[in-house]
Amino acid sequence: MEAVTTGKPTVVDRAMRAPKRVGRQTVRFQDPPVVAAGAAVVGPKEGQGPLGAYFDRVYPDTLLGEQSWERAECRMLVDAVRAAAGKAGLGPADIDLLFAGDLLNQTVTANFAARELDIPFLGIFNACSTLTEGLGLSAMVVDGGYADRVVTAVSSHHDTAERQYRFPTEFGAQKPLTSQWTVTGAAALLVARPELAAGVAGPRITHATFGRVVDMGVKDPFDMGSAMAPAAADTIRRHFEDTGRRPEDYDLVVTGDLAQVGLPIARDLLRRQGLDLADRLADCGLIFFGDDPQVHAGASGAACSGTVLAAYLLPRLREGRYRRILMVSTGALFSKTTYQQGESIPCIAHAVALEAGAP
Amino acid sequence: MEAVTTGKPTVVDRAMRAPKRVGRQTVRFQDPPVVAAGAAVVGPKEGQGPLGAYFDRVYPDTLLGEQSWERAECRMLVDAVRAAAGKAGLGPADIDLLFAGDLLNQTVTANFAARELDIPFLGIFNACSTLTEGLGLSAMVVDGGYADRVVTAVSSHHDTAERQYRFPTEFGAQKPLTSQWTVTGAAALLVARPELAAGVAGPRITHATFGRVVDMGVKDPFDMGSAMAPAAADTIRRHFEDTGRRPEDYDLVVTGDLAQVGLPIARDLLRRQGLDLADRLADCGLIFFGDDPQVHAGASGAACSGTVLAAYLLPRLREGRYRRILMVSTGALFSKTTYQQGESIPCIAHAVALEAGAP
Numbered sequence: 001m002e003a004v005t006t007g008k009p010t011v012v013d014r015a016m017r018a019p020k021r022v023g024r025q026t027v028r029f030q031d032p033p034v035v036a037a038g039a040a041v042v043g044p045k046e047g048q049g050p051l052g053a054y055f056d057r058v059y060p061d062t063l064l065g066e067q068s069w070e071r072a073e074c075r076m077l078v079d080a081v082r083a084a085a086g087k088a089g090l091g092p093a094d095i096d097l098l099f100a101g102d103l104l105n106q107t108v109t110a111n112f113a114a115r116e117l118d119i120p121f122l123g124i125f126n127a128c129s130t131l132t133e134g135l136g137l138s139a140m141v142v143d144g145g146y147a148d149r150v151v152t153a154v155s156s157h158h159d160t161a162e163r164q165y166r167f168p169t170e171f172g173a174q175k176p177l178t179s180q181w182t183v184t185g186a187a188a189l190l191v192a193r194p195e196l197a198a199g200v201a202g203p204r205i206t207h208a209t210f211g212r213v214v215d216m217g218v219k220d221p222f223d224m225g226s227a228m229a230p231a232a233a234d235t236i237r238r239h240f241e242d243t244g245r246r247p248e249d250y251d252l253v254v255t256g257d258l259a260q261v262g263l264p265i266a267r268d269l270l271r272r273q274g275l276d277l278a279d280r281l282a283d284c285g286l287i288f289f290g291d292d293p294q295v296h297a298g299a300s301g302a303a304c305s306g307t308v309l310a311a312y313l314l315p316r317l318r319e320g321r322y323r324r325i326l327m328v329s330t331g332a333l334f335s336k337t338t339y340q341q342g343e344s345i346p347c348i349a350h351a352v353a354l355e356a357g358a359p
Numbered sequence: 360m361e362a363v364t365t366g367k368p369t370v371v372d373r374a375m376r377a378p379k380r381v382g383r384q385t386v387r388f389q390d391p392p393v394v395a396a397g398a399a400v401v402g403p404k405e406g407q408g409p410l411g412a413y414f415d416r417v418y419p420d421t422l423l424g425e426q427s428w429e430r431a432e433c434r435m436l437v438d439a440v441r442a443a444a445g446k447a448g449l450g451p452a453d454i455d456l457l458f459a460g461d462l463l464n465q466t467v468t469a470n471f472a473a474r475e476l477d478i479p480f481l482g483i484f485n486a487c488s489t490l491t492e493g494l495g496l497s498a499m500v501v502d503g504g505y506a507d508r509v510v511t512a513v514s515s516h517h518d519t520a521e522r523q524y525r526f527p528t529e530f531g532a533q534k535p536l537t538s539q540w541t542v543t544g545a546a547a548l549l550v551a552r553p554e555l556a557a558g559v560a561g562p563r564i565t566h567a568t569f570g571r572v573v574d575m576g577v578k579d580p581f582d583m584g585s586a587m588a589p590a591a592a593d594t595i596r597r598h599f600e601d602t603g604r605r606p607e608d609y610d611l612v613v614t615g616d617l618a619q620v621g622l623p624i625a626r627d628l629l630r631r632q633g634l635d636l637a638d639r640l641a642d643c644g645l646i647f648f649g650d651d652p653q654v655h656a657g658a659s660g661a662a663c664s665g666t667v668l669a670a671y672l673l674p675r676l677r678e679g680r681y682r683r684i685l686m687v688s689t690g691a692l693f694s695k696t697t698y699q700q701g702e703s704i705p706c707i708a709h710a711v712a713l714e715a716g717a718p
Contacts, residue, residue, distance in 0.1 A: 020504040021455070025479045027505045068700055096380070097569060104694065105464040107484050111692035115572040115705040120384045122492055122569060122709075123692070125466050125482040133481055137496070144503025145379045146386045164696075210456060210481060213474040333470035333482070335463065337523075341427055346474040350481075 023242025025209050025235075032204035033142040034197035034359055035135075036149070036190045038310030039083035041076050042303070043158070043184030050290040054311040055185075056083050062159060062184055070104065073157040076186035077102070077113040081153050084188035084310070088149075088200075092117045095190070096147035099134035101125045102155045103182070103302055104164060105335075109155050119151070127331030128228075128256050129211070130154050131187070131306045132350035135327070136208030138191040139352070148193050155186035156301030165336060166221060178223040178261050180285060181295035187306030189314075194359030203317040203325075207353040209239040213333065215346040221339050225262025225285070225297055228330040231347035232258060233269035236328055239351050240275060247277050251322045254313070256305040256329035256349065257285030259298025284308040284329075305329040317356045325354045382601025384568050384594075391563035392501040393556035393718055394494075395508070395549045397669030398442035400435050401662070402517070402543030409649040413670040414544075415442050421518060421543055429463065432516040435545035436461070436472040440512050443547035443669070447508075447559075451476045454549070455506035458496055460489035461514045462541070462661055463523060464694075468514050478510070486690030487587075487615050488570070489513050490546070490665045491709035494686070495567030497550040498711070507552050514545035515660030524695060525580060537582040537620050539644060540654035546665030548673075553718030562676040562684075566712040568598040572692065574705040580698050584621025584644070584656055587689040590706035591617060592628035595687055598710050599634060606636050610681045613672065615664040615688035615708065616644030618657025643667040643688075664688040676715045684713045 022028050039056045047058030057079065064072040077100065085091055098119040100110035107123050114121035126133045134152030141147045159169050161182040167173040191205065214234050218227035232255045240246065247253070258266055263283045270277055287308055288299035309327060316322050334345040381387050398415045406417030416438065423431040436459065444450055457478040459469035466482050473480035485492045493511030500506045518528045520541040526532040550564065573593050577586035591614045599605065606612070617625055622642045629636055646667055647658035668686060675681050693704040 021506065024455075070696060070700065096383075101484070103465075105696060106462075106486065106692065106694040108692070108694045108697050111572060111705050111707075112697070112702070114707075115574050118571055120569040120571055121485075121707060122496065123484040125460070125484045126480075127465065137481065140503055140505050141499055144499055144505070146499050146503070147380065210479040212477055212479055213470060215474050333465065333467070335465040335467045337429060337464060338467050338471070341429065343471070346470050348470075348473075348480060 025238045026207055026242035027140060028207050029139055029143045029205060031143060031194055032206045033139045033191045034194050034200055034202060034204050035314060036192040036197040036200050037084045037087035038189045038314045039080045039087065040187045040307035040311035041080050041185055042307055046183055046185055049288060049292065051288060051312050069157055069159040073109045073155050073160055074112045077109055077153055077155040078116050080186040080188040081117055081151055084151060084190045088190055092119050095119045095149050095151050097122060097141060097150045098153065099124050099137055100153040101130035103127060103161050126348055127333055128300060128302050128304065129329040129331030129348050129350050130302050132327055132329040132352050135189060135205060135352045136210060136350055139205040139208055142191050142193055148196055150191050151188050153188040154302040154306040156182050156303040158182045158184045161301060175296060176222050177296050179296045180224055180257060180259050180298050180300035182301035183288060183299050183304040183307060185303040185307050187303055187310040189310060197359055200358065201318040202357045203354040205352050206355045207243060209235055209242060209351040211235040211349045213346045213348050215344050217344045219344045223261060224300055224332045225259045226265060227332050227345040228347040229258050229262040229265035230269060232266045232328055232330045232349045235349040235351050236270060237273050237275060239326060247275060247280055250280055250324045250326050253277050253281050253326040253328065255283045257300040258283045258330060259285035261297045317354055320356050323356050327352050327354060384597045385601035386499060386567050388498055388502045388565055390502060390553055391565045392498045392550045393553050393559055393561060393563050394673060395551040395556040395559050396443045396446035397548045397673045398439045398446065399546045399666035399670035400439050400544055401666055405542055405544055408647060408651065410647060410671050428516050428518040432468045432514050432519055433471045436468050436512055436514040437475050439545040439547040440476055440510055443510060443549045447549055451478050454478045454508050454510050456481060456500060456509045457512065458483050458493035459512040460484045462486060462520050485707055486692055487659060487661050487663065488688040488690030488707050488709050489661050491686055491688040491711050494548060494564060494711045495569060495709055498564040498567055501550050501552055507555055509550050510547050512547040513661040513665040515541050515662040517541045517543045520660060534655060535581050536655050538655045539583055539616060539618050539657050539659035541660035542647060542658050542663040542666060544662040544666050546662055546669040548669060556718055559717065560677040561716045562713040564711050565714045566602060568594055568601060568710040570594040570708045572705045572707050574703050576703045578703045582620060583659055583691045584618045585624060586691050586704040587706040588617050588621040588624035589628060591687055591689045591708045592625045594708040594710050595629060596632055596634060598685060606634060606639055609639055609683045609685050612636050612640050612685040612687065614642045616659040617642045617689060618644035620656045676713055679715050682715050686711050686713060
């Protein structure tokens with residue numbers, strides 16, 4: 001076969017490779033799609049954190065000259081998508097499909113951004129796990145041959161989120177120390193067919209593990225970490241079970257935004273199930289703001305894991321400082337209505353395995 | 360090759376077939392996935408409409424014995440998924456992936472249903488076009504080999520939707536004649552690999568055309584038909600352009616819920632672009648309630664096109680009464696906040712081509 005002489009896989013042997021499904025919740029990509037570019041834009045407070053220097057853009061205020069925070073959030077999402085495409089020398093018209101979501105009712109940030117970007121649009125919502133939901137979907141669509149270049153984009157905004165989920169920030173309500181600070185920002189990641197990412201130093205998406213909803217009965221909207229930790233642990237455990245991998249196969253298993261309260265719970269749950277991740281387990285909600293006491297337990301928001309991946313982890317995978325990362329964004333799937341109706345908070349986590357190296 | 364002797368395609372010639380992308384917005388399935396089962400459950404008013412006899416279940420009231428309409432909507436979604444899986448002799452544990460969405464803030468109906476069903480869950484939201492968004496995604500995931508059986512499920516509820524988008528129904532606000540009645544109900548469609556749907560009389564999903572956001576400046580939340588018609592026309596036109604098909608290739612092009620106001624607008628827009636669909640163009644929002652004056656312009660809601668497809672169109676495709684249908688669900692992507700902030704209503708439509716016949 002041609003593969004023998006050229007060293008490149010042909011359509012024939014691609015179709016004959018290992019199965020694409022492993023276990024109950026994981027898919028494996030035969031010719032892993034490349035994260036060809038990523039971009040992260042953030043608000044001023046976020047720019048002052050330890051990752052400040054890595055972001056593509058730090059806005060001087062949270063309104064961006066717009067009439068409302070909602071409009072500002074939309075602008076950020078558009079800017080992030082344009083920036084990610086731009087890094088690959090592309091414009092929105094070169095993107096085949098846009099997976100986008102955010103935390104606002106009816107994901108309006110994504111909807112209005114898609115209106116401006118004019119890319120065929122599939123709205124997704126799994127709260128702060130929307131990032132890895134989108135990356136998993138993007139990888140399937142690209143690896144399956146249905147698109148060449150797909151962008152996953154997520155956003156959140158401290159002021160739009162507080163107003164919607166808890167209290168308007170103008171109200172000045174105090175928050176307990178278990179609460180987290182919703183990141184103001186947006187991230188976009190371009191996933192491309194390996195053939196179209198020549199010269200890009202990776203990483204590649206090798207696996208996606210799609211989570212189930214886990215709800216241990218937590219009802220406090222000011223304690224998302226406790227609510228989401230069991231979902232994170234469930235998906236991580238499933239990923240290792242499904243793939244047969246072991247903790248030492250990863251340099252980092254990084255959860256979405258469990259922060260100070262949630263991360264120790266997830267670590268403990270995993271250890272009880274025989275998975276000791278030790279120092280390999282990290283959390284974007286802790287990485288984002290460092291030890292800033294103003295954010296209480298840490299960062300959160302759909303943009304939290306998105307911006308950490310695009311601005312901080314992606315370059316380190318490219319440079320080979322990390323060989324393999326399991327990215328596990330976590331989402332709290334409640335609404336103000338379900339909270340007011342006394343419901344507990346269902347949570348979910350999706351994982352994607354990122355591997356350093358060019359196609 | 361083996362295909363010559365057995366008549367069955369092998370992996371080798373499958374991979375060598377026509378490309379999976381056609382045009383800018385359309386994907387074509389090489390070995391079209393089968394809609395192996397569908398189920399539709401509805402409220403009492405819906406059960407009294409002309410499609411009443413076709414639904415799998417008509418509940419005697421809109422609360423289903425639950426404490427809130429939100430809980431009742433969730434119960435409907437769970438019932439629909441169980442019913443669709445049950446028709447294929449399966450339970451939720453046999454489903455690889457659940458794409459689900461609804462109209463409520465943070466798609467909580469889908470989230471809480473996924474908690475109960477315990478299926479790996481990917482939340483989607485494109486308002487009332489969520490159905491075809493999910494079917495297109497399901498078909499890619501199944502055709503791509505990442506899952507064997509995927510369920511797309513959608514729901515809406517008159518009372519939860521009115522409270523959230525306009526006025527609580529208890530308030531008794533009068534609505535203008537351009538308004539539509541949100542269907543109380545849920546639908547679930549099981550999409551399976553052809554090899555696993557032996558004995559099922561189809562139909563199969565041959566194409567999906569993913570829409571772009573179209574916004575012509577309509578701001579009236581009581582006139583969704585006018586807002587959505589241009590998006591429907593855009594996606595339909597794109598589908599015909601991308602595939603090279605002509606109107607006579609379809610027995611029916613059926614939009615989601617344009618109803619009395621929107622359907623003539625879409626028909627006119629298409630005609631001006633040289634696409635005269637004549638009697639082939641129909642609308643679920645008109646089919647659903649017939650000429651019931653209480654619903655004003657017609658039906659709407661994520662469950663509208665979903666229940667019409669599952670209960671009415673699917674059996675007719677199986678019986679061969681329709682050979683090919685283009686299903687074009689339409690969504691209005693606004694929120695109460697964007698309306699109150701004076702924004703216009705961005706809209707979208709996704710299309711899937713359904714073809715009669717067993718695998």
